[in-house]
Amino acid sequence: MKPLTLYTNPQSRGRIIRWMLEELNVPYEVKVLQYGPEIKSAEFLALNPMGKVPVITHGDVVVTEAAAICAYLADQFADKQLAPAPDSPQRGNYYRWLFFAAGPLEMATTAKAYNWRLDADNAAAAGCGLYQDTLNALETALTQGPYICGEQFTAADVYVGSHIEWGMMFDTLEKRPAFTEYVQRLQAREAAIKANQLDDALLPEPA
Template sequence: MTESLTLYTNPMSRGRIARWMLEEVGCSYDTVLLDYGTTMKGADYLAINPMGKVPAIKHGDTVVTEAAAICAYLADAFPDAGLAPPPGNAKRGPYYRWLFFGAGPVEAAATAKSLGLLAPAERAANAGYGTFDDVLKTLETAASSASPYLCGEQFTAADVYLGAQIGWGMMFGTIEKRPAFEDYYARIAERPAAKRAADLDDALMAQVQPQPQAS
């Protein structure tokens, strides 16, 4: 695809996931830096994402929001990057499974834990993630595979998204620093694209306002 591609982001956000994915894809793109509470809630950006949140990408006339959706979209839009098993491949199922396990149970459970709002044991069946312990056990199973990546020998968009969740979780204390998590994240964080993305976002930190805190 030759359409222009723009990333709307803030380096203190999940936009780092989208940046990493873009660097893995290797396509050229522009960056629009947005601040919390001001440009992120401005009319121009709300026309792109009515949620007023980042990240978002615009590829030609196509707008994609939500970090997991951006990862999945870019993997399919740029198949030559090899970041998704092709349809019909036996690895396509595990690819979807772990990508959306990260976007669903892991994201929900980690957020609930950080806010002190985990479902009580007697109501766990009502929560999409079940119990936090079950989420961590399942996540550890994925990270502990004998294969280097979630889909065997192939690094995919699922590794970008779920790997970022593991890295952030360990950094902020919502995910325990278990050996399986540390080994897996250390392996994928050494990828050249991951390092480029981190350097680009770190360089933008001085240009943004901190996220406002609730009073």
């Protein structure tokens, strides 16, 4: 098996990939980078010129961006069944909501966090449109079953579920019943619990 390494920080989106890796249940190494000079070092910038985590290396392959990493890992370890089969009718929903969270949802919740103006005058030009439209669309993703792809838990749930959880935690996402019930279902998974424990153990001690 090609060596698999996660570059992360426990106070980052790297927690998404930690969870994804625990769902896969495959061996991997973790390299924790501290914010500041270390994460902007020449060595790390050679992997990700953005100077951001998460990043994975899988043999000679480097993948950045949490949604892309989730999709890549699901395909590389297809036997773990964390993506619908390529010929499955659910494959479209899998891609749709995985990248909806990476695009419109990320933009809408960021705009909410920083009080950026999104209204009838500019929403048509913004990828997320109006905030309420984004949330309503997201809610429809959760009507198919317990998971975004119906009965099958996938990498899309890892990614989308993380965004919903954080959005509700930081008040950038309304605590709608569909969202809270979905997150509770996901966070009860053994891999999610283990991933949180591993990352929490890396957090700095309170002053």
